[in-house]
Amino acid sequence: MPVPSQRYVRNHLLSILSPDDYEAIQSVAEGVALGRRDILIAANKSITHVYFLESGIGSEVAATPEGRRIEVCITGPEGIVGVPLLLDVDRTPHETFVQIEGDAVRVEATAFRRLIEERRLLRGIFAHYAYVAHLQTAGTALSNGSHTLEERLARWLLMCHDRVDGDEFPVTHEFLSTMLGVRRPGVTTAIHSLEGAGMIKARRSHVQVLDRDKLKAAAGDSYGVPETEYRRLLWARR
Template identity: 35%
Template sequence: MRLNNPNQNHLLAALLDAEFDRISPHLEPQMMRLGDVLYESGGQLNYVYFPTSAIVSLHYVLENGSSSEIAGVGNEGILGISLFMGGNTTPSRAVVQTSGHGYRLKSQILMDEFNRAGPVMRLLLRYTQALLTQMSQTAVCNRHHTVEQQLCRWLLLTLDRLDGSELTMTQELIANMLGVRREGVTVAAGNLQKYGYISCRRGHISVLDRAGLESTTCECYDVVKKEFARLMSDVRQRQG
């Protein structure tokens, strides 16, 4: 499947033919580069985004400029849920975590489909519930679990959105995602490398033993994965 095929995004692939035919002429291919900011906190939502091979991190930004990730969105979802949840702005910053491709769609076109109160609305609300579960579990995880467990959770959720096992990511960026000190991530990554679960080199992390990561992470990863599977289990994926 081509990197810029809309059907790589699970929500677009789940649309019925009639719905997809109305939306597809308006989908604009996007190259999403590492560090690109799609939304700023408080910014207007002129577009929604459907990643295909890119991964985007949602950050909550404090007054002093520090931030931490509250959720990640990849080919399973959409960026811009605030639009159809009753707001024209978003409280979080959306920044590309893993470069790749995606599509953007003018917000009004999505709202026209949502306001039909049919399958598109039900699909988006179901996805939103799964995303809220991820946000809630991230908050719990950051408060109650070790940096090593948080790192495993983050690596596994990222792997689920990628085709391979290679991540282009520095430990400093991971620390910013988790909202912890870089030294904590360095120690945690060193432990995982010592166990033989990952291999780290400058700017890259290779996962060598996924089962090892799954045995080390906390229950938060499984909660998020099962909730997405439960909510999206009966969604038909259109091929193309």
Template identity: 40%
Template sequence: MLHHVYFLAGGVASMVAESKQGIAVEVGMVGREGLVGASALLGKEAIPLRAMMQVPGNGWRIPVDVLREEFRRRSAFQELALRYIQVLLTQSAQNTLCNRLHTVDQRLSRWLLMIRDRVDSDQLYITHEFVADLLGVRRAGVTVALGRFRDAGMIHHTRGYVTLLDMEALEKTTCECYSVISESFQRLFE
């Protein structure tokens, strides 16, 4: 049972679904634009997801009961929270589609761009294994894709760090999933 909802002021959390065998895949990503645990507003049962910080940050923790009470008041918070949950559903559906249909290069470039959008930095601290786990691919696939990105001048990477150099090339490499997800987040605040 979820006891708190987290509003991030910085950093990025991955929402991860995990099988009984311990195989995990990222189904969503939350930065300062949203909240971790949004599903708690919809009912007593929490969605079986695990949140893990992929980029360290800080934020605020609010008891679920307090937030549910505010949600029930049909306030501006409720309207914004429902719009945000709709965006999360779009992100989850698009990630599922992406994981099924697109290449490792496309998925990796989408993921890198989505992280960048949430941290406003071109330098990311990530490991190949961590990214592979989140994308549901083999570590070797991520290593090969990052090598192609480096050779094309899109990134520079050293052990544990990736610096994004050419956003335009990364955007050309990614699939339509990046724009679908990005546009849904942009509409959130219209």
């Protein structure tokens, strides 16, 4: 797939680069289609590429030796999959896979490292994103330990809503139970609670956001800190 010109690129980080920095990335990048469950970063293996999502969502997951998994960070068209490479780390114990299918601009790891070594302004923009991703991970840990399941679910749905076009996106109860680290019956109860309050409409394998303001109220202080910092550091550059 061809890499679009900067005028038409949908990834926000790429859209706010200087024309010169964008051309440098474009010269070593390729466009790729991402299918659901595709592995973007394998756990404990060398990171081969970074991905600037144009659409869709990537899910970063931590796992125990016994195989229990929980989501720690999600990425959409606002960011980049492959943050460890920004920190000069070539692998991670976490896996990142495609949660919602889409498209991406992909850059091979060696070429990406060369770019961030040579281009200070480009490196600075990506470093700001790495900071926001860290805040999201910290917020997930805080939410898991301090908030109710309904608050955590509302937060997760808002984060997905932020990253998709429209108000509906695919998700199953089974997937949510894994990502939130809880049993499936608890997820079903939480979904029914949000649905009963008119915030969402759930049907088989999909959720539609009906009232975002109510959903934000339900999430309370579990949602908003990384989003505020993203707007301050990166969205204002647009």
